[in-house]
Amino acid sequence: MSLTRVPLIPEDFLSVSVLALIAGALAAVYLWTSTRSYFRRRYALVKFARSLPGPPTLPLLGNALEFAVNPEGKSSRVPLKNIIIIYYNPSFFPHEETFDRVIDIIKNNEKTFRFWLGPQLVVVLTDPRDYEIILGSPKASYKDPIYRMMEPAVGQGLVSGSGPRQRTHRKIVMPMLNGRALTTYLKCFNIHSHYCRKLMEDTIQHGEFDVLPFLTNCTTDMMLETIFGISGAAQRGGYKRFVHYSDRIYEFIHLRMFKIWLHPDFIFERTEMGEEQRTGLKIIHGIVDQAIARKKREHVALARGAITEERPRVMLLEQMIDHMMKNQSMDDLELRYQIYTVYIAAQDTIAVISSFTLLMLAMHPGIQEKVREEVVEVLGGSEDVEEVHLSDFKYLERVIRETLRLFPIAPLMVRRTTGVIELESCTIPENCSVVIAAFRTHRNEEYWDHPEEFNPDRFLPENCNKRHPFSYIPFSGGLRGCVGQKFAIICLKTIIANLVRSCRFETSVKMEEIKLKMDISIRSRCGYRMKIIK
Numbered sequence: 001m002s003l004t005r006v007p008l009i010p011e012d013f014l015s016v017s018v019l020a021l022i023a024g025a026l027a028a029v030y031l032w033t034s035t036r037s038y039f040r041r042r043y044a045l046v047k048f049a050r051s052l053p054g055p056p057t058l059p060l061l062g063n064a065l066e067f068a069v070n071p072e073g074k075s076s077r078v079p080l081k082n083i084i085i086i087y088y089n090p091s092f093f094p095h096e097e098t099f100d101r102v103i104d105i106i107k108n109n110e111k112t113f114r115f116w117l118g119p120q121l122v123v124v125l126t127d128p129r130d131y132e133i134i135l136g137s138p139k140a141s142y143k144d145p146i147y148r149m150m151e152p153a154v155g156q157g158l159v160s161g162s163g164p165r166q167r168t169h170r171k172i173v174m175p176m177l178n179g180r181a182l183t184t185y186l187k188c189f190n191i192h193s194h195y196c197r198k199l200m201e202d203t204i205q206h207g208e209f210d211v212l213p214f215l216t217n218c219t220t221d222m223m224l225e226t227i228f229g230i231s232g233a234a235q236r237g238g239y240k241r242f243v244h245y246s247d248r249i250y251e252f253i254h255l256r257m258f259k260i261w262l263h264p265d266f267i268f269e270r271t272e273m274g275e276e277q278r279t280g281l282k283i284i285h286g287i288v289d290q291a292i293a294r295k296k297r298e299h300v301a302l303a304r305g306a307i308t309e310e311r312p313r314v315m316l317l318e319q320m321i322d323h324m325m326k327n328q329s330m331d332d333l334e335l336r337y338q339i340y341t342v343y344i345a346a347q348d349t350i351a352v353i354s355s356f357t358l359l360m361l362a363m364h365p366g367i368q369e370k371v372r373e374e375v376v377e378v379l380g381g382s383e384d385v386e387e388v389h390l391s392d393f394k395y396l397e398r399v400i401r402e403t404l405r406l407f408p409i410a411p412l413m414v415r416r417t418t419g420v421i422e423l424e425s426c427t428i429p430e431n432c433s434v435v436i437a438a439f440r441t442h443r444n445e446e447y448w449d450h451p452e453e454f455n456p457d458r459f460l461p462e463n464c465n466k467r468h469p470f471s472y473i474p475f476s477g478g479l480r481g482c483v484g485q486k487f488a489i490i491c492l493k494t495i496i497a498n499l500v501r502s503c504r505f506e507t508s509v510k511m512e513e514i515k516l517k518m519d520i521s522i523r524s525r526c527g528y529r530m531k532i533i534k
């Protein structure tokens, strides 16, 4: 009988140990190189920050507490008691004054300066030459992680997302918004703005009223129809919760962006706001998902020949579903987020800018009269604004452009660099947040005479030629510029023309009384009050 010798250490064990050793060594090398590269990048960032001017900072918090505006007014530094309040009630600090604070900081610093939002370095730019480089650079085409606050509502949608997927979806959506669909959209803009005028006229006997709620409902109906392809009824009292919660969500997104203690989801979700956001999004996403399901059923029924087209399928959701079913270009969740992104980007901006335009016209009766004369002359006997009229609204277009100068919908835009970028004012390292302070540039006397005055003639061609093209960027520009600019201008012209041709607006509000705030976009804190004179 032969005895087999049993090895003291099994061979399997030896080979496993060798493999474990190799894996351990590789992990250690990886850890070492990534830690070293992290500290190198961090060192470069800190070194760069030291080379820039900026307000004094606190350890760890940097300048973050500058935005913790005291409930009683405006304090530049928050005392300890307020930090305790933040801990127990993170949603405590109002954000109405945050915008004033931000603009004060930008005005009181150099043209290019640095800011620490906790551990994150932020470089603020105000020079149009720098904007031109940044907005055109692929190394600055990524949105800052601060846009993550939008994700519960719109995921990695066109506005908040970055990278190849965003670029592909942008390429899909852009022609859909700018092609033959615009003529169909124009019909819908006319219908809803005529109804809005009727509703406003009914308020004549009540004196001054705020036009924003009227225009919010009007633009909700326009966007439900042109973007979702469903008949909106907000002006007739429908979609109340959809409108209400959309407004609240815009507010929460912005509030979170500036209050770093609300950034972690586990804190925000435990606040009352977090709970309200969850409820609101359930309702909003429910409506969006229903619209998607309905349009998909229609697509299938059309393909089978079970139904016939009542009108060309040009509403954005219809075009996107047709594209998606044919090319597998996005899944259902992506579609939900993209379509709601475009809805927000269009509805809120147009409601706010048309309200500001009416306010400017109500404050400047001479300018309003000139707009009315132009509209009456261009439209002649036509009830509706038609495609042929649009390019003849030259003065109205200047009025809209001047409104967008004073009230740029995105007063600050933030990018995160993915490489080193040479600017006119400095060389920005990788992984740095860069703020494009459009609001400051739009009101800077270096580029505009008497910048606080409302003067549409600044946009006469001969005056535009004298300015740097990036001193005016209401629609941003370059790689991440607005995809709905043409849509927006057509919609705004239709709304204003249909209102102004038969209503005369008057207001007691003065320019210097307008205080601004930011939700997801810029807004007036005291509303847009005016009355209609017949």
Ligand code: HEM
Binding pocket: 158, 159, 170, 177, 341, 342, 345, 346, 347, 349, 350, 353, 404, 408, 409, 410, 413, 414, 473, 474, 475, 476, 479, 480, 481, 482, 483, 484, 485, 487, 488
């Ligand atoms: C007066 C109206 C409007 C203004 C002033 C405006 C302005 C802007 C600005 C400044 C941006 C860049 C934002 C940033 O970088 O953070 C932007 C992006 C965008 N806008 Fe508009 N917008 C308007 C209307 C619209 C409309 C009507 C639509 C769609 C129908 C739209 C769709 C978008 C989309 C999808 C983006 C994201 C583009 C990207 O990042 O690739 N916007 N808009």
